[in-house]
Amino acid sequence: MATISPSRRVRRTPFTDGVEAAGVKGYTVYNRMLLPTVFRSVVEDYHHLKRAVQVWDVACERQIEIRGPDAGRLMQMLTPRDLRGMLPGQCYYVPIVDETGGMLNDPVALKLAEDRWWISIADSDLLLWVKGIVYGFRLDVLVDEPDVHPLAVQGPKADQLMARVFGDQVRNLRFFRFGGFDFQGTAMVVARSGYSKQGGFEIYCDGTANGMPLWHALMEAGADLDVHAGCPNLIERVEGGLLSYGNDMTRDNTPHEAGLGRFCSTQTAIGCVGRDALLRVAKEGPLQQIRAIAIAGDVPPCDRAWPLLAGDARVGQVTSAAASPDFDTGVAIGMVRMTHWDAGTVLQVRTPDGMREATVREKFWI
């Protein structure tokens, strides 16, 4: 594969110096920012993530800050998820859709206060959608991208490492809750969350200047825990069924197709954008849906949608795939039509290296 060319437009993060020093070998670009994809090798990184602890530069999870009297109203306009019971200190996974129910992003929202929220976004310029809605409805809020940069600490030893840097109180954080924790005199939001199934935290590093000090502090405190620079791992996330916006679902898909129907409370009177369209979908059910797919044989890199075939008929597509060492099979995420989505259905998938047998599974590898 070709190298990635430097430019200011593809933004470095406050942690890029650390990432480079740790010997990053591959990047992708996510929200016009560098996101590491491999350090030692994807397989080595995978095994290490499952047994130790890693520090991930996920600053590309940009924040949209919303503050002002209409902040709560705006947030509920943006997502079909019912936010009425949400308290400050909670994180909610909030699918965001357009007027037709097509997904625009699948971020995590943090309620900082009744009138102040962060939206921690997946890969699309959701800021522009939010600003357009705010302008169109003349809402009384300020919307901006703050100088805040998530750094994830993931793996079975994450609690140990985090306690050394932020104190034992951090162990008491429940899943998808956050609190304020001091780092060298700056209060930072720390949440128990992250894009792996190995457990861990996301530190919302406040201020670019705090980036490398925080990186170094974690690396030094975790030396005996075998801490290493890491990144979201393709194999581990596919095994765990963690969806990737832009890969596994796009604006073409509803949350129901992405298996996120449980986050859509369109039956209640919340009046979000896309409610009418999603009510229709909720009533009829989706015609296709995300499924775990086992692939037999070797798995080439998946850089485009691979057709899923039943005989000559296209009945879906695979959009993320990898070879799993732990489960000794190809693991994949696909979108399958209802005629063929039952567990155990055997299909063919057309990869660039030829056809492979693809079996629809009941669950991901968790």
Added chain:
Amino acid sequence: MATISPSRRVRRTPFTDGVEAAGVKGYTVYNRMLLPTVFRSVVEDYHHLKRAVQVWDVACERQIEIRGPDAGRLMQMLTPRDLRGMLPGQCYYVPIVDETGGMLNDPVALKLAEDRWWISIADSDLLLWVKGIVYGFRLDVLVDEPDVHPLAVQGPKADQLMARVFGDQVRNLRFFRFGGFDFQGTAMVVARSGYSKQGGFEIYCDGTANGMPLWHALMEAGADLDVHAGCPNLIERVEGGLLSYGNDMTRDNTPHEAGLGRFCSTQTAIGCVGRDALLRVAKEGPLQQIRAIAIAGDVPPCDRAWPLLAGDARVGQVTSAAASPDFDTGVAIGMVRMTHWDAGTVLQVRTPDGMREATVREKFWI
């Protein structure tokens, strides 16, 4: 520099097979799509572009199609440029700003008909802003990304090559005009435009399936013209003062700061988003503005803003830079405060490789 990791999220284009076969060595990601940056070397590509003809995969210039009764009204809401005199068949460079006058994109608009437009975008998800405005104002238009993919033909021999594939009529196209031209039975929009100063065209390839046939047709027709796969060339674009959104200006900047004040007709009653803020800017003038900057000595890769200094004071920044073989100097684009923006002002620029002398110029190298 690290390699770029494959995923569906970083989209291939209809021409990527041709780009790969031509030996692409570097990519950037632009609108979540692959954009080649170098084939032989940036310097070889540069010399070749100025003497022959190149075919560029610029499919990452995604199109936003707007159609419906409110299309004209929406377009005029989106840009401070006065569109009242624009005719079907014309391309207009249209800065697009938010309510504070901050630039969201600097696309080229194509008026296909009174009720049908394309916006050929720079690197931001402008589609989400447009959809937000449409939703907020309940405008009667459809907004979508069509299956259309720009392929540029640039260089002094572009007319010759294009005439062989599209017929001699294509030579009569005036700058920033477009027409419909047949390619193997499909009518395609062809405009005299492109992101170089060497002249040429942009073909709005209609339909993914037509991508590689079009690529091959151009390569075969131009064999004796020394046609080669190419891409926007960093050196040539900086020499020519072609701005890059995300590099040289961002949402932090007004069009006036970017030197685009002549495209802002805020004095006339066009009622665009951001008009009030831009009226204020037009009255007072910008405090900083884009300038051509000559840099003495060698020029490292510019992957972040480099401070421009007058003594200890920061008076601006350089955001694009390269070493120019033809002009035997470092060429750069910078944003300079009014206190130091006069031609001939000698400043220092802090690059990652150390300080360099930086001289503000009257004009770019054209």
